[in-house]
Amino acid sequence: MREASSLYRLLGDDARLRLLRVLSRDHFNVKELTGILGLAQSGVSRHLGLLKDAGLVTEEREGAFTYYRLSPSLTEGQALWPLLRAQFDDAAGTAALKADDARLQEVLRLRRENFDRYASADTRDSRQLVPGRSWAAWSRALGLLLPPLDVADLGCGEGYLALEAAQWARKVIAVDRSADVLGRARALATRRQVKNVTWKRGELERVPIDDNSIDVALLSQALHHAADPAKAVGEAVRILRDDGRVLVLDLRSHDESWVRDALGDQWQGFADDQLRALLTDAGLVDVRVRVGARMHRDPFVVLVAAGCKPRRRKLK
Numbered sequence: 001m002r003e004a005s006s007l008y009r010l011l012g013d014d015a016r017l018r019l020l021r022v023l024s025r026d027h028f029n030v031k032e033l034t035g036i037l038g039l040a041q042s043g044v045s046r047h048l049g050l051l052k053d054a055g056l057v058t059e060e061r062e063g064a065f066t067y068y069r070l071s072p073s074l075t076e077g078q079a080l081w082p083l084l085r086a087q088f089d090d091a092a093g094t095a096a097l098k099a100d101d102a103r104l105q106e107v108l109r110l111r112r113e114n115f116d117r118y119a120s121a122d123t124r125d126s127r128q129l130v131p132g133r134s135w136a137a138w139s140r141a142l143g144l145l146l147p148p149l150d151v152a153d154l155g156c157g158e159g160y161l162a163l164e165a166a167q168w169a170r171k172v173i174a175v176d177r178s179a180d181v182l183g184r185a186r187a188l189a190t191r192r193q194v195k196n197v198t199w200k201r202g203e204l205e206r207v208p209i210d211d212n213s214i215d216v217a218l219l220s221q222a223l224h225h226a227a228d229p230a231k232a233v234g235e236a237v238r239i240l241r242d243d244g245r246v247l248v249l250d251l252r253s254h255d256e257s258w259v260r261d262a263l264g265d266q267w268q269g270f271a272d273d274q275l276r277a278l279l280t281d282a283g284l285v286d287v288r289v290r291v292g293a294r295m296h297r298d299p300f301v302v303l304v305a306a307g308c309k310p311r312r313r314k315l316k
Contacts (some may be wrong), residue, residue: 272289
């Protein structure tokens with residue numbers, strides 16, 4: 001009875017139950033679990049330690065990382081697991097768990113985009129496993145082919161894209177509405193010793209950047225957070241120099257209404273023609289829209305769209 005009481009107390013925490021649910025899908029390291037659950041890394045590590053001590057979770061080394069998975073003693077040897085699985089299935093439609101699932105799919109997508117983790121051991125094609133051959137490395141390599149550019153990252157969040165762009169840009173101006181988020185972005189830039197990024201607080205619909213001062217304006221997963229997407233695109237065009245470009249990464253229209261409450265989305269994505277019209281109506285030319293990322297069973301499809309600001313006619 002004492003052991004049962006300890007076990008039930010351990011499971012009386014929603015974070016630990018969410019951890020078990022996520023680990024029932026695949027094995028993950030602490031960093032991945034932190035991103036999926038949206039919890040502090042210290043908290044995730046503490047919960048994993050408790051679950052491991054209780055024999056519900058195991059850990060194993062794989063390369064430079066430690067991965068966690070459900071213990072066979074839980075899934076095969078206890079009557080508890082069918083009860084937990086039934087509860088997980090019943091709660092799958094809640095906003096919190098749907099948010100966990102969306103972030104989990106993003107982690108799996110990132111794994112697949114890195115060649116050295118592209119497939120499981122039994123299906124891995126050794127011809128693909130060349131050390132260092134990853135999509136991230138290729139994106140940085142292609143950036144070196146660009147001329148020195150002034151870049152704006154609008155809706156920059158915690159600054160990961162801004163810092164990537166800073167590797168090839170002359171300067172980057174990163175804008176976000178949240179002072180807390182910008183604080184974390186500045187701290188990350190300091191740790192990475194990146195000095196050509198300027199961080200500014202502002203709204204997408206009123207960007208604190210001068211007219212005609214930017215070569216590339218990025219809106220990465222930001223437009224569906226805008227109260228007025230058309231005005232946000234218009235602001236991106238305003239700050240562009242002639243022949244400057246707007247690059248948008250955003251979600252295609254979807255039916256996942258839970259994102260409004262769980263993630264603060266204002267819009268449930270955009271249809272291809274809708275996104276094309278937003279760029280065209282803002283005065284951009286050579287507008288192109290295509291699929292940027294799609295994953296099997298993932299309800300979210302990422303669209304990429306780009307357009308060019310035409311040269312203004314000179315007055316005689």
